[in-house]
Amino acid sequence: MVANTTVEEVLAELEQADTLESIQDAILKLREYFQVENMVYHWVDSAGEQYGYGTYPLEWATRYQEQNYIRIDPVIAGCYKRFHPVDWKKLDWSSKAVRAFQAEALEYGIGNQGYSIPIRGPNGQFALFTVNHTCDDADWEKFTEDNRRELILIAHYFNQKALEFEPNRAPEQSQPLSPREIDAMTLLAIGYSRAQVAETLSISEHTLRVYIESARFKLGASNTTHAVARALSRGLIVV
Amino acid sequence: MVANTTVEEVLAELEQADTLESIQDAILKLREYFQVENMVYHWVDSAGEQYGYGTYPLEWATRYQEQNYIRIDPVIAGCYKRFHPVDWKKLDWSSKAVRAFQAEALEYGIGNQGYSIPIRGPNGQFALFTVNHTCDDADWEKFTEDNRRELILIAHYFNQKALEFEPNRAPEQSQPLSPREIDAMTLLAIGYSRAQVAETLSISEHTLRVYIESARFKLGASNTTHAVARALSRGLIVV
DNA sequence: TTCGACCTCGCTATTTCTGGGGAGTTAATA
DNA sequence: TATTAACTCCCCAGAAATAGCGAGGTCGAA
Numbered sequence: 001m002v003a004n005t006t007v008e009e010v011l012a013e014l015e016q017a018d019t020l021e022s023i024q025d026a027i028l029k030l031r032e033y034f035q036v037e038n039m040v041y042h043w044v045d046s047a048g049e050q051y052g053y054g055t056y057p058l059e060w061a062t063r064y065q066e067q068n069y070i071r072i073d074p075v076i077a078g079c080y081k082r083f084h085p086v087d088w089k090k091l092d093w094s095s096k097a098v099r100a101f102q103a104e105a106l107e108y109g110i111g112n113q114g115y116s117i118p119i120r121g122p123n124g125q126f127a128l129f130t131v132n133h134t135c136d137d138a139d140w141e142k143f144t145e146d147n148r149r150e151l152i153l154i155a156h157y158f159n160q161k162a163l164e165f166e167p168n169r170a171p172e173q174s175q176p177l178s179p180r181e182i183d184a185m186t187l188l189a190i191g192y193s194r195a196q197v198a199e200t201l202s203i204s205e206h207t208l209r210v211y212i213e214s215a216r217f218k219l220g221a222s223n224t225t226h227a228v229a230r231a232l233s234r235g236l237i238v239v
Numbered sequence: 240m241v242a243n244t245t246v247e248e249v250l251a252e253l254e255q256a257d258t259l260e261s262i263q264d265a266i267l268k269l270r271e272y273f274q275v276e277n278m279v280y281h282w283v284d285s286a287g288e289q290y291g292y293g294t295y296p297l298e299w300a301t302r303y304q305e306q307n308y309i310r311i312d313p314v315i316a317g318c319y320k321r322f323h324p325v326d327w328k329k330l331d332w333s334s335k336a337v338r339a340f341q342a343e344a345l346e347y348g349i350g351n352q353g354y355s356i357p358i359r360g361p362n363g364q365f366a367l368f369t370v371n372h373t374c375d376d377a378d379w380e381k382f383t384e385d386n387r388r389e390l391i392l393i394a395h396y397f398n399q400k401a402l403e404f405e406p407n408r409a410p411e412q413s414q415p416l417s418p419r420e421i422d423a424m425t426l427l428a429i430g431y432s433r434a435q436v437a438e439t440l441s442i443s444e445h446t447l448r449v450y451i452e453s454a455r456f457k458l459g460a461s462n463t464t465h466a467v468a469r470a471l472s473r474g475l476i477v478v
Numbered sequence: 479t480t481c482g483a484c485c486t487c488g489c490t491a492t493t494t495c496t497g498g499g500g501a502g503t504t505a506a507t508a
Numbered sequence: 509t510a511t512t513a514a515c516t517c518c519c520c521a522g523a524a525a526t527a528g529c530g531a532g533g534t535c536g537a538a
Binding site: 095096178179180181203204206207210211214223 | 513514515516517518519524536537
């Protein structure tokens with residue numbers, strides 16, 4: 001046992017912190033506290049930029065980037081589809097490419113066990129907090145059961161920090177859509193054609209077009225598809 | 240003080256629960272534990288269906304629905320744009336309609352203080368866990384500071400349950416898109432025209448069209464906009 | 479090895495969408 | 509009260525998307 005440092009203390013510290021290094025710092029302290037091999041915080045901001053902090057070996061991080069492993073990493077894929085913390089064992093490792101990736105990760109010193117907590121924001125932000133270790137299944141299950149709650153909380157705190165540091169948030173904020181614009185975007189997003197939307201909303205197709213256009217301008221979109229995509233990722237409409 | 244029931248116990252109970260009533264049940268116990276007037280869990284599933292559980296007076300819930308207050312409720316609006324727990328005081332109550340809404344809510348027995356925790360899922364699911372009380376600002380601040388962590392955890396547990404009960408998840412699962420289809424959908428989602436996408440991917444526009452078509456079929460979409468919207472809300476592409 | 483899934487390219491005709499205009503009413507806000 | 513924002517309607521020409529059909533090569537998995 002280590003730990004004159006408790007989770008509480010680290011979180012309190014993190015809350016006050018005002019530099020990016022503080023995230024890295026907190027990760028190191030928490031890793032020590034939890035006695036795991038790796039602890040990583042990964043964040044995708046609303047502009048699609050990625051940031052990673054944590055204890056993965058530099059060589060692995062480089063390799064990962066070079067090979068664009070984010071495309072095949074089942075942790076990313078799995079967490080993107082999921083809502084809740086997930087044990088790596090429950091992910092889909094069946095394909096050949098994925099197993100090769102897994103083998104390579106092991107070589108680079110990534111543990112055989114992992115637990116990742118996905119959290120997502122209103123503008124497409126996506127964060128992943130991962131703990132990673134080498135041990136057998138039983139020990140790992142005990143570890144995750146015992147610490148799940150703390151890990152969820154830690155993930156939240158990291159996110160709070162990351163959001164503070166996100167540079168391009170204000171510029172991405174767009175004017176809100178008017179009710180009619182929201183109606184139009186929503187119906188388009190569920191597959192209605194212009195004619196159908198106009199009929200559904202009981203307005204002329206000409207009028208509808210005005211809404212689509214103004215929504216497009218508000219969203220800075222270059223066409224209808226783009227506008228709907230933006231409205232969706234900014235949480236202005238829900239489908 | 241009440242509480243031979245602790246948060247831990249309620250959460251453990253909730254974890255085992257297998258009926259919707261269990262959510263309501265847990266809310267009542269937690270309200271007692273935290274000694275607040277209202278506690279509400281509100282959930283929007285991936286099909287846009289809404290569910291609410293909690294202790295708001297029935298008259299208020301009815302009134303809220305009848306008036307379609309969800310459209311002006313600043314708690315909804317604010318949490319939709321936010322990432323993190325938010326105190327109601329920090330929301331935008333400036334517009335006239337909103338202040339009228341607020342006054343009415345007070346009349347119906349909704350406390351003057353509130354704290355809401357938004358959480359969102361990969362398919363547009365959105366959940367809100369709210370505690371609500373009548374007291375002065377200082378007391379409320381102390382309450383939220385003291386209990387924030389527990390409240391975040393509780394929100395997570397409610398979500399876990401809610402997701403289990405979500406009916407229309409499996410059918411919405413679609414075949415995965417091929418790499419080229421993902422490329423195409425992604426570029427379309429960021430506003431490229433067909434010609435631009437084809438050029439970016441260095442393929443003919445004819446070929447591109449095949450990808451878009453096959454993606455459309457896989458996604459069960461009736462047009463490109465629909466396909467991109469579905470790909471987005473299913474987390475198959477990221478923008 | 480065979481099957482399926484993926485990637486690539488081609489054609490034609492029809493329907494739909496986009497990008498410019500303009501104009502009048504109502505409702506809320508400053 | 510003046511102004512702003514939202515809602516509604518109209519025209520037109522050119523650009524883009526859709527719905528059919530076809531073909532051939534590669535690569536991984538059963």
